[in-house]
Amino acid sequence: MLKIMGFIMGKTTEPNLDHAIAGAASGFITRFLCQPLDVVKIRFQLQVEPISKYHISKYRSVPQAFLLILREEGISALWKGHVPAQLLSITYGMAQFYSYNMFKKMIQRVSKIEDWNHSMHFIAGAGAGCMATIASFPFDTVRTRLVAQSNNHQVYNGMLHSCSSILRQESPKVFFSGLFPTLLQIAPHTGLQFAFYEFFTDFYKRFTSDTDTNFYNSMLSGSAAGFIAKTIVYPFDLARKRLQIQGFQHGRKGFGKFFQCNGLLDCLRLTIKEEGMQGLFKGLVPSQIKATITSALHFTVYEQVLLLLRIL
Numbered sequence: 001m002l003k004i005m006g007f008i009m010g011k012t013t014e015p016n017l018d019h020a021i022a023g024a025a026s027g028f029i030t031r032f033l034c035q036p037l038d039v040v041k042i043r044f045q046l047q048v049e050p051i052s053k054y055h056i057s058k059y060r061s062v063p064q065a066f067l068l069i070l071r072e073e074g075i076s077a078l079w080k081g082h083v084p085a086q087l088l089s090i091t092y093g094m095a096q097f098y099s100y101n102m103f104k105k106m107i108q109r110v111s112k113i114e115d116w117n118h119s120m121h122f123i124a125g126a127g128a129g130c131m132a133t134i135a136s137f138p139f140d141t142v143r144t145r146l147v148a149q150s151n152n153h154q155v156y157n158g159m160l161h162s163c164s165s166i167l168r169q170e171s172p173k174v175f176f177s178g179l180f181p182t183l184l185q186i187a188p189h190t191g192l193q194f195a196f197y198e199f200f201t202d203f204y205k206r207f208t209s210d211t212d213t214n215f216y217n218s219m220l221s222g223s224a225a226g227f228i229a230k231t232i233v234y235p236f237d238l239a240r241k242r243l244q245i246q247g248f249q250h251g252r253k254g255f256g257k258f259f260q261c262n263g264l265l266d267c268l269r270l271t272i273k274e275e276g277m278q279g280l281f282k283g284l285v286p287s288q289i290k291a292t293i294t295s296a297l298h299f300t301v302y303e304q305v306l307l308l309l310r311i312l
Helices: 002-008 018-046 062-073 075-079 082-108 113-148 159-169 172-176 179-206 215-244 264-275 277-281 284-311
Strands: none
Touching: 018 062, 018 075, 018 082, 018 113, 018 215, 018 284, 062 075, 062 284, 082 113, 082 159, 082 284, 113 159, 113 172, 113 179, 113 215, 159 172, 179 215, 179 264, 179 284, 215 264, 215 277, 215 284, 264 277
């Protein structure tokens, strides 16, 4: 994949793999630590009923959802779909940071681009997000379905079984269900994430004696960038999850009403009609918590691994 990307971007020599290795390591570590928050977020996103302690819904708050999953499905359920999620994170992290640095180098060749510093980071980040999303999207679909199913109505027995079942019973295009809203979400999200990260790292350096991006700078800047970017694009993330479970009604028994829609606009329209504007932000709190922690870890691990690779 890296060679293909290098060829597309006009590189004739073997590309530097440091960014890809650091991105893959960052994705792996971050995913392992943050998977439980992702499971709760997905369960919230797929629930049609209100997320409120005053309503008879399966999941009513973040603590209640954690405790209910632990009681009904055991602690392993918090890492449901972890194998495809890890493949997703490793592939995404590798492609994202590698392509971001390639896009940034290409953009820097443009004359007077330094006057548009934050725009450069936004454009490079948006392009990197799209490349990484397309490369890793099938793993995201499989992960979502594994997380979406209940133990009492288990349709898939793991990643390989889910892949073979989708190919046999549905079609290969199902692996890319929800790709369009995901790209609509991920391009501005990743662009904003990188732009805000660079902005906050520079801001941090102005008020400290540090000239390089250190551990504390990465953690603070990454967490702020992740929180802001995720909040801005969240409705598209919710739509993506709901589109990925279309045709999966049999695996959603026991979770309440099934959400049926036809495409992105229909998904957004029905969500607002049935659940109100607040329905577009279901699962926002665990998503913000996850985005803050994930982004901080993602950038920090990436920077530290990259530093280690350059020393070796």
